Amino acid sequence: MTNVAAQAQKLLALHTDPTLLTVVNVWDAISARIVAEVEGTTALATASHSIAVAHGYEDGENIPVDLMIDAVARVVAATDLPVTADLEAGYGNPGETIRKAIGVGAVGANIEDQMKPLAESVAAVEAVMAAGQAEGVDFVLNARTDAFLRAGDRPHADVLADTIERGSAYLAAGAPVVFVPGALSEDDIAAIVDVWGPQKLTLIGAPGSVPLARMEELGVARVSYGPFSQSVALMALQDLTADINAGGGLPSDYRHLN
Secondary structure, X not given: OHHHHHHHHHHHHHHHOOOOEEEOOEOXXXXXXXXXXXXOXXXXXXXXXXXXXXXXXXXXXXXXXXXXXXHHHHHHHOOOOOEEEEOOOOOOOHHHHHHHHHHOOOOXXXXXXXXXXXXXXXXXXXXXXXXXXXXXXXXXXXXXXXXXXXXXXXXXXXXXXXXXXXXXXXXXXXXXXXXXXXXXXXXXXXXXXXXXXXXXXXXXOOOOOOXXXXXXXXXXXXXXXXXHHHHHHHHHHXXXXXXXXXXXXXXXXXXXXX
């Protein structure tokens, strides 16, 4: 477990450093190795949606938890970099799921709150952090709140207030960072960082997101890309197929990567 503990400390340091941490999400051993080989890559993150669909399941904890953990294990085995795993809402038992993830070498995880009652969500954070402590690991929980994703037609000010309240509770419960996926503006980011402090907020990169350089200036800890990276890869495969079906072939800049 010493190596896992060291990897956890490395991952935590990447989040607390003022330099923005960017992680391009992966879903299997070959995507992990290809991304890890790119200069500047310092950590890897799995994407639950990408792993689920790659195994023929819909996202939303439909994939069996042990199959998800096995996929995470394959990513960990493919790289020397620290790996954080997207483990949805913890598959009914966040503490035990994190214990299993640590057992295969993961040193961080996303756990989403799905806007469940705050006390229940805080208890999940506490269970995750206790599991890490029991395993001797400074586990990097990226506690996710879905306030923006599930905003609906609620007033924006209320959504932002919910985000800040929930994230503050997760930080108080021991989570080192809080993940807020959704379409956040510069003003939203600034308001959140003003309360939580710098290097506590993590975001998802999406079309139209605030530029990375500006996120770094605002004090964001990390940006990940969820299922978007897999979509980009699959778009390239689909484009290749269309070109071949039209009588073309491999692109002129083809490189053998695997």
